[in-house]
Amino acid sequence: MNVLSDGxxxxxxxxxxxxxxxxxxxxxxxxxxxxxxxxxxxxLVMNANVHPRNLLAITFTNKAAKEMGARVEALLPGxxxxxxxxxxxxxxxxxxxxxxxxxxxxxxxxxTSDQKQLLRIVLNDLDFDTVHFSPEKVLxxxxxxxxxxxxxxxxNERFDEGVSNHWDGVVRKAYPAYQKALLESNAVDxxxxxxxxxxxxxxxxxxxxxxxxxxxxxxxDEYQDTNSAQYQIVAALAQHHQNLCVTGDPDQSIYGxxxxxxxxxxxxxxxxxxxxxxxxxxxxxxxxLILRSADSLIACNRQLKAKKLFTAQADGEPVRxxxxxxxxxxAAGIAQExxxxxxxxxxxxxxxxxxxxxxxxxxxxxxxxxRHRVPFQVASGVAFYDRAxxxxxxxxxxxxxxxxxxxxxxxxxxxxxxxxxxxxQNRLLRWAQLxxxxxxxxxVRASEVPKLSKRAIVGFRRFAEMxxxxxxxxxxxxxxxxxxxxxxxxxVAPWQGSPNEADAEKVANxxxxxxxxxxxxxxxxxxxSLQGFLEQTALISExxxxxxxxxxxxxxxxxxxxxxxxxxVFVLGLEEGxxxxxxxxxxxxxxxxxxxxRLLFVGMTRAEERLYLTESRIRSMHGRTVPTIESPFIRExxxxxxxxxxxxxxxxxxWQQPVPESKPTPGLPGIPKLMTGASLLNxxxxxxxxxxxxxxxxxxxxxxxxRGTVTDVSGYGGRRTVTVHFSGDDKKETFVASxxxxxxxxx
Numbered sequence: 001m002n003v004l005s006d007g008x009x010x011x012x013x014x015x016x017x018x019x020x021x022x023x024x025x026x027x028x029x030x031x032x033x034x035x036x037x038x039x040x041x042x043x044l045v046m047n048a049n050v051h052p053r054n055l056l057a058i059t060f061t062n063k064a065a066k067e068m069g070a071r072v073e074a075l076l077p078g079x080x081x082x083x084x085x086x087x088x089x090x091x092x093x094x095x096x097x098x099x100x101x102x103x104x105x106x107x108x109x110x111x112t113s114d115q116k117q118l119l120r121i122v123l124n125d126l127d128f129d130t131v132h133f134s135p136e137k138v139l140x141x142x143x144x145x146x147x148x149x150x151x152x153x154x155x156n157e158r159f160d161e162g163v164s165n166h167w168d169g170v171v172r173k174a175y176p177a178y179q180k181a182l183l184e185s186n187a188v189d190x191x192x193x194x195x196x197x198x199x200x201x202x203x204x205x206x207x208x209x210x211x212x213x214x215x216x217x218x219x220x221d222e223y224q225d226t227n228s229a230q231y232q233i234v235a236a237l238a239q240h241h242q243n244l245c246v247t248g249d250p251d252q253s254i255y256g257x258x259x260x261x262x263x264x265x266x267x268x269x270x271x272x273x274x275x276x277x278x279x280x281x282x283x284x285x286x287x288x289l290i291l292r293s294a295d296s297l298i299a300c301n302r303q304l305k306a307k308k309l310f311t312a313q314a315d316g317e318p319v320r321x322x323x324x325x326x327x328x329x330x331a332a333g334i335a336q337e338x339x340x341x342x343x344x345x346x347x348x349x350x351x352x353x354x355x356x357x358x359x360x361x362x363x364x365x366x367x368x369x370x371r372h373r374v375p376f377q378v379a380s381g382v383a384f385y386d387r388a389x390x391x392x393x394x395x396x397x398x399x400x401x402x403x404x405x406x407x408x409x410x411x412x413x414x415x416x417x418x419x420x421x422x423x424x425q426n427r428l429l430r431w432a433q434l435x436x437x438x439x440x441x442x443x444v445r446a447s448e449v450p451k452l453s454k455r456a457i458v459g460f461r462r463f464a465e466m467x468x469x470x471x472x473x474x475x476x477x478x479x480x481x482x483x484x485x486x487x488x489x490x491x492v493a494p495w496q497g498s499p500n501e502a503d504a505e506k507v508a509n510x511x512x513x514x515x516x517x518x519x520x521x522x523x524x525x526x527x528x529s530l531q532g533f534l535e536q537t538a539l540i541s542e543x544x545x546x547x548x549x550x551x552x553x554x555x556x557x558x559x560x561x562x563x564x565x566x567x568x569v570f571v572l573g574l575e576e577g578x579x580x581x582x583x584x585x586x587x588x589x590x591x592x593x594x595x596x597x598r599l600l601f602v603g604m605t606r607a608e609e610r611l612y613l614t615e616s617r618i619r620s621m622h623g624r625t626v627p628t629i630e631s632p633f634i635r636e637x638x639x640x641x642x643x644x645x646x647x648x649x650x651x652x653x654x655w656q657q658p659v660p661e662s663k664p665t666p667g668l669p670g671i672p673k674l675m676t677g678a679s680l681l682n683x684x685x686x687x688x689x690x691x692x693x694x695x696x697x698x699x700x701x702x703x704x705x706x707r708g709t710v711t712d713v714s715g716y717g718g719r720r721t722v723t724v725h726f727s728g729d730d731k732k733e734t735f736v737a738s739x740x741x742x743x744x745x746x747x
Contacts, residue, residue, distance in 0.1 A: 038072050330364075352567075364620070
């Protein structure tokens, strides 16, 4: 008992020793949440005599699940506690009970590219133009529907009721056809994993009772990120025993764009009236000034639960806003600052992280880091499994495990080349569909398919014989099965011995996949399975391959940064359209803007000792170079403003306190000379300063109306307007700020 309480605060200890009933732990960033959850699991087993098999702990990322599982193992040696992600949990339930929804236990989990391929086939069959009606956009709408537990039948009902638009008409036909194609392939997509289980629990009373009896104590981490399907799963399992503990922080809810519902955590006490709420408000991660700045920012949100973050640590270094003349100088300045910090000997490369709102911002930074000889890694672990040669080999394994897998068959039936072109494939698949056969069964009977050439008949038969000859039982392990497939298909033969560097990289990637399979075999031992390995590769996330001890600076999106921490953090691009993202500025609802504020809050609170925010007065991205407007969030946080000139030297500094009312955009120093619309209209040869914003009271000149005074500025991004009163004509005109031919003259 004392061991589990050792080093805990009173509120942490209270949460650890809470046993029965619903519990909400509101855990601020860096408040020791993982320590509390893992010790609470240990306490339930050690002191409340809860059997490990009756415990279910769910979190959102593989990385978090692995870390939590390792900590539980250290507290309970020899005990097997299952710590899982939502998707892994649902995959396991479907392997066991999938027949309820018409799915065999050998089902495939399709990744995004496979989903697009399957939907493209569906759209073509429905005679929809896949250029005009892109599979990506249709899939996005289907995904939204599944996250909200809207089945194809439900969607049709909503469409019939008139809640629709042109795109809904497409989705109305594509959604049921896509689901039918998935079932025929014995496959699911990521959203199906959740939706199938949620609907099973809602419709199968006995099954729900059986699983609720199995999982008598449920712990859910990051509850603020649950969507409607995840919420229904948890509610169904917890309704009988009410032993549900959820941890989370509304201030860190950043996945609304993919279906997360912040209301799930905000209404927990209403859903469970007997719930106890414990707040973890002491931050053990960040210095005082970092925490104070982040707290002042998030206080501007309305959707939150009352809490006051505090820390016993010293104030430390102030939060610094580095303002660069352009994005190239920004990248170079960041690289130089990192090198200077590491050269002091106080920090290592792995102590530093760089976050950005959109991935396009990383390119210039990567180039600058290379020029300054700064080692770095980009959090994009998914990229390895996105490589063509890796996807091809995984498709072989998928087809061995699931002969119904339509997309896997299409991907590899002619890889390596076997003379089985698209025409032959289409003829075979159409015949298979008419005769209710799987693609492999049709290959065996290829001689019966009309208009197939003798070469194609032989090719299809040999392909089926080869696939049917592969098995995990025959090979002994996943690694050995993979090697057998590579050998018998001569998979790497075209690249071996090639002087081409790209070919050598493909061979190396194949070897890396074999190594991953062997690691899986070793880790799982007798519990290894082909579906287990495929499931592991299908549910990879972008931070799974991030190495904390690799001696490299880490680059990643703000969303990927969730749950991580670094001594030094850079957050790029505090500008309108980036942070906050332009989509939130165009929305009429506050919800999206509040989520953008939470996203910045998450990024800021990853920093332990030093936090840098950056702003570029001129931003080059997507082939365009444009002047920027400073982020409105800057006015809401405490920071030290530092102007950095073209040489990288820091100019004068100024401490900025947050203010409740909106402040005008800063003035014009540091902007490079460019031609404006006013200059061109007046035939001027010399360039003038381009403003990054207009302020009320600013004097401006228009090429036609002459001198005037700015009387109003409103809107954001592309909708930002400026109203000017021209004294000469005694008239007011309103302009789109980004296109206004106005030359600022000062105040």
